[in-house]
Amino acid sequence: MRTITWNDEKQVVEMIDQRILPHEFTILDYDTYEGVADAIRTMVIRGAPAIGAAAAFGMAVAGFQSAAKSREALLEDLSTAGEYLNQARPTAVNLAWAVRRMMKAAEDFDGSADELRDYVLKLAKEIADEDVEINKRMATFGAELIDDGDHVLHHCNTGALATVDWGTALGVIRMAHEQGKKIHVFVDETRPRLQGSRLTAWELERYGIPYDIITDNSSGYLMRKGMVQKIVYGADRVAANGDVANKIGTYMLSLAAYDNAIPAYCVCPMSTIDFDLPRGDLIPIEERDDAEVLDLTLMGQPVAPETASARNFAFDVTPNRLVSGWVTEKGVVYPPFTINVHNI
Numbered sequence: 001m002r003t004i005t006w007n008d009e010k011q012v013v014e015m016i017d018q019r020i021l022p023h024e025f026t027i028l029d030y031d032t033y034e035g036v037a038d039a040i041r042t043m044v045i046r047g048a049p050a051i052g053a054a055a056a057f058g059m060a061v062a063g064f065q066s067a068a069k070s071r072e073a074l075l076e077d078l079s080t081a082g083e084y085l086n087q088a089r090p091t092a093v094n095l096a097w098a099v100r101r102m103m104k105a106a107e108d109f110d111g112s113a114d115e116l117r118d119y120v121l122k123l124a125k126e127i128a129d130e131d132v133e134i135n136k137r138m139a140t141f142g143a144e145l146i147d148d149g150d151h152v153l154h155h156c157n158t159g160a161l162a163t164v165d166w167g168t169a170l171g172v173i174r175m176a177h178e179q180g181k182k183i184h185v186f187v188d189e190t191r192p193r194l195q196g197s198r199l200t201a202w203e204l205e206r207y208g209i210p211y212d213i214i215t216d217n218s219s220g221y222l223m224r225k226g227m228v229q230k231i232v233y234g235a236d237r238v239a240a241n242g243d244v245a246n247k248i249g250t251y252m253l254s255l256a257a258y259d260n261a262i263p264a265y266c267v268c269p270m271s272t273i274d275f276d277l278p279r280g281d282l283i284p285i286e287e288r289d290d291a292e293v294l295d296l297t298l299m300g301q302p303v304a305p306e307t308a309s310a311r312n313f314a315f316d317v318t319p320n321r322l323v324s325g326w327v328t329e330k331g332v333v334y335p336p337f338t339i340n341v342h343n344i
């Protein structure tokens with residue numbers, strides 16, 4: 001089923017609560033844009049494409065939440081909601097992209113307030129449907145890069161849970177598997193929230209794809225031993241020059257891949273590429289609560305000293321020289337990215 005969807009009968013947006021997977025499967029309802037923003041912030045829903053869809057549905061929720069009688073007053077309420085949603089997670093460009101798309105469409109719409117509410121909801125549903133189709137096209141292009149017998153190393157979670165459905169980098173793996181290729185996946189734990197061992201492993205189990213969970217610091221060793229043939233990961237924002245902002249640890253993974261001559265592919269929709277941002281150093285990097293690092297326990301005891309502090313960066317930036325290619329819905333883009341992105 002989809003990670004996020006609209007319930008017409010209840011007029012709410014429904015999301016799988018990813019914080020409690022794989023041990024519990026729960027769907028939560030949201031009927032306010034503030035609630036949707038909180039779901040994004042607290043990672044009920046996560047992954048750049050899924051966050052974009054959530055923002056779109058958050059705008060639709062805001063339309064029904066508003067008591068405005070006129071089109072002009074409703075546009076003001078939608079603008080307020082968009083600004084609020086944009087603050088939920090600053091690194092993922094899909095969030096701002098979805099809000100901008102929704103606001104422009106609303107401003108260009110000529111109709112009553114009630115007609116505008118329905119129109120905004122229709123557009124949010126279209127954005128969700130588009131995401132599924134885009135992911136399938138990316139998966140088809142990306143699967144061509146995976147050979148029969150490959151051992152593929154995957155970082156974070158980029159499957160159906162990180163999108164509306166199907167997935168980006170994990171979607172590529174899924175497609176290669178469904179094509180009959182015998183592949184094996186090494187799954188980074190992806191600390192500190194363990195999206196790899198919690199979510200990616202859960203998805204691979206459901207698809208019947210063989211995998212092993214590894215500690216984040218094992219990847220370099222596996223590459224040096226010749227145990228990995230491909231690296232795939234997603235992106236939360238890609239700068240115009242090809243620098244990739246993705247889950248923390250991607251940079252170190254890409255460095256090890258480069259040193260061992262292993263291709264590392266970033267799988268992302270065109271909407272994740274920020275053509276207005278010249279380089280990755282300008283991407284805002286979210287720093288989350290240090291409790292996500294310090295609350296770790298081992299054998300029932302806290303790992304860190306009681307007075308310890310921590311820094312918890314959610315993302316890092318991988319320079320374009322370490323990225324072998326982008327897999328997009330239009331095809332695979334190889335370096336130099338600034339030139340070849342316009343040739344697909």
